[in-house]
Amino acid sequence: MYVLYTVVILVYIMLLKCIHCKVSAVLQRWLCCGHSWQSQLLHVFVGALCLFSVAIVIYMHERQLIASIRTEIWPLLRRQRPSIKAKEL
Numbered sequence: 001m002y003v004l005y006t007v008v009i010l011v012y013i014m015l016l017k018c019i020h021c022k023v024s025a026v027l028q029r030w031l032c033c034g035h036s037w038q039s040q041l042l043h044v045f046v047g048a049l050c051l052f053s054v055a056i057v058i059y060m061h062e063r064q065l066i067a068s069i070r071t072e073i074w075p076l077l078r079r080q081r082p083s084i085k086a087k088e089l
Helices: 002-031 037-061 063-078
Strands: none
16 A cells, blocks of 8 residues: 555656646746746746745655654754854954
């Protein structure tokens, strides 16, 4: 059962990635270079939306990855760095 669930999730992620690639290709042709700044801004917003949706899918389906980031990487980023004081001459 677990293997079937994993295969379904992988197929779902691959399908989502194919959709994002097609959307990016269409936007690259219609909105990117050589057009007005409004179309370029729309291109950036749609790209950000695609990136956000992929991040949401990863967050929803990759619990082990999120757990390892929270336990191992996040404390390293939150660690206080020592302040550097000017040396007196």
